[in-house]
Amino acid sequence: QKEVEQNSGPLSVPEGAIASLNCTYSDRGSQSFFWYRQYSGKSPELIMFIYSNGDKEDGRFTAQLNKASQYVSLLIRDSQPSDSATYLCAVFWAQKLVFGQGTRLTINP
């Protein structure tokens, strides 16, 4: 059973600070990693994907991948109240996405 683990939270971060979300996965052969944001009652929205070790930046978001440690993270800089949502980590394995349980993030004004 391939697994993706996330801390379910809730994670509370003050507005303007950096939010750090973490994810570990069990399949060492996984090659594609995704972060989705899901607002309450809505479907997931793709934020970032990362394939290679290291950092990938897109605006206020940075994804970090360490395949040796089987660890992928998402940093959100200058956190805004609108960033409050559940963040889902997903790993592509055997032609399908395997999702973690999600981390609920709250940005406090």
Next chain:
Amino acid sequence: GAVVSQHPSRVICKSGTSVKIECRSLDFQATTMFWYRQFPKQSLMLMATSNEGSKATYEQGVEKDKFLINHASLTLSTLTVTSAHPEDSSFYICSASAPGVTDTQYFGPGTRLTVL
């Protein structure tokens, strides 16, 4: 780009009836579509993978005779919940991926099904 729509967004039905949910890729051709189910405060669980023109591949534990999937064209897949029961009440979400890019999935807005 990469817009996926679902219809209806919300449906309430009586126990024993069947409900059809449509998933459309609006601006790209989706060779593969996926159907997920999400219960409250839980993550997405893949139900089945649907490839255009072929039978869907169901995940373990998902009844293929209860959840009928049809992917008749490159832009449309349908999920029919047959003989729905209250335990089928859930948030059903489809996603689609473009040809050759099966790992990147774009999600529809979801369908909230309530079975009375």
